[in-house]
Amino acid sequence: MRAETESSDSERLQKLERAVELLQQRNADLEKEVSALKKSASPAPRPPREMVSAPPASDGKSIVTKTEVKEEKQPVYAVAAASEFKLTLGGFIQAQFEAGDVSAFEGRFQPASGEIKDRFRIRRARINVSGDYKEEFDFKLEGEFTQSDVGFTVRDASGRTLGSNSNRTAFGATDLFANWHRFPELNVKVGQYKAPFGLEQLTSDTKLFTPERSLVTTALTPERQIGVMLWGKPLTNLWPEQKDLLSYSVGVFNGTGRNISTNDNNEFMYVGRLEVMAVKSKILNQEVGVKFGANALSSRDEAGTTISGAERENSDGSLTGFTLPSAAERSAYGADASVRVGPFDFVGEYISQRVGTRTVNGIAPLFTGFRADGYYLQGSYFVIPKKLQLVTKWESFNPGQLVDDDIHSITAGVNYYLKGDDLKLLANYIHTWSDFRAGNAAFEHSEFDQVLVRLQVMF
Known part of the structure; x- marks a missing residue:
């Protein structure tokens, strides 16, 4: 009996010793892991400071060499100044x-509309900052270095300059807005942006398949x-x-254009758009999408x-910007369709606008109302x-x-995407003709x- 007890005690001691050894081994392994983590988390060693020897200086008796220490420049970071959790510079x-x-495709027929020579041109140069707040707001601030094609100066009878519009580069705002997106069904957007x-017009400049938009878009969209x-x-x-089946937009605007904070009267421009994504699927491993859209606007x-920047018709059939000589009322509508099947895309759009006259304070209209469409x-x-993408477009205004x-204009183009839309090259040949000029000898x-030919670089 005593021998059995001694044997049992001996076995327990052996088990305890084994357990202690395992704990010691585990502790050693943990220490190694902690040490490795500390090494990986520690900041990278700073680069050695550069030792620069200054030019020898003389004290009148001997030459003294002075050694200066030049600190390595540290990286510069852009950080949010407020409580944004996301901030993007681009x-x-x-x-x-x-x-x-x-620019003949825009209705600018030379030389009557002002001849523009062959040229290299910075069409757009924009910089923007966008961000998001935890409070479910997002924002965007964007500005553009623009170049006007026409420079003119207005002077009074004595020759004193009253105003000038130079064709030099100037900086102006494009998008300046804040958007509340708490509910995907109802966003609220305030500021300056595309109606x-x-x-x-609503397709981003960087996403277009042709360098320039159609004439009907330039002339009739706000x-x-x-x-x-x-x-x-x-x-x-x-x-x-x-x-994505249904989306809508309804807005109220001053109606006086970008970067103009004043309203021309106590009335507003009302604009609305509805889009229906009729088809969005894959067929034979190809992306297929069909979308329809309709929009309307009204303004006094x-x-x-x-x-408009290209709606006023001159006596030679060319177009220029239209500044109302007297009060008017506008109403416009449009419809569009887009189809995508794998590598093929098709887009079609029709827009019509009526510009009617109004009598205000007994002042009779100074122009005749008309309807433009295309x-x-x-x-x-x-x-x-x-x-590599091939593009063709037919347009009429x-x-x-x-x-x-x-x-009318017909466009043939080729696009080469070096890195998607971030880096791409577009080349177009555009043939334009005017029915009015053809019918007048x-x-x-x-x-x-x-x-x-355009080169686009995004950053």
Whole structure:
């Protein structure tokens, strides 16, 4: 009995000794792991300071060499000044070469509209800052270094300069807005941004398949305005699988254009847009999408308001900016469709605008009302997926102020994507003709040709 007890005690001691050894081994392993973690978490050693010998200095008796220590420059970081949890700095540059009948596709027929020579041009150079707050707000601040094609100076009878618009580079704001996005069904956007009208106008400059937008878009869309807008996707929570099926935008704006804080009267421009994503799927491993859109606007404007950069028709059939000589009211509508099947894209859009006259304070209208409309059809195909793309576009615009005054253009282009939209090269040949000039023997030219090549770099 005593022998059995001694044997049992001996076994227990052996087990305890074994357990102690295992604990010691585990402790040693943990110490090694902690040491390794400390080494990986410790900051990288600072680069050695550069020793620079200064030029020898003389004390009159002997030459003394002085050694200076030059500190290595540390990296510079941009940090949010407020409570943003996300802050992004970006921008892009679009540089292009233009040759031939420059800007004829915009209705600028030389020389009556002011001849523009073959040139290299910085089309756009923008820098922007965008960010998000935890309080479910996002914002964007963007400015552009712009270049005007036309420089003019206004002087009074004595020759004193009253105003000047130089064709030098100037800096101006593009997007300046804050957006509350607590509910995907109802966002609230306040500031300066593009009014929700026109598919091509709302497509970012960096995403277009042609360097320039169609003439109907340039002439009849309101572009950037100052105001407030409600927008969203109402099916996000009701039908998550089809959240992109329906989207809307409704806004109220001053209607006087970008970077103009004053309103021309106590009335506003009302703009709305509705989009339906009819198809969004994959067929034979190809992305397939079909989208339809419709938009409308209404505005009552005072004399002196510029309503378009290319809508006023001159006696030679060319177009210039339209500043109202007297009070007017505008109403416009448009419809568009876009189809994507793998490497193929098709976009079509129609826009119509009526500019009517108004009598205000007994002042009779100083112009005749008119309706302008137009459309474009654009197709593109990736010959080499995501690299080489062919593009063609047909467009027609009717200014509606002269008889048989339609302006047509056909574009053939090729795009090469070096790194997606971040780095791409676009080349277009544009042939334009004017029905009005073709029907009037007084005008020597009715057909125009231009070559346009653009390099785009985003950062």
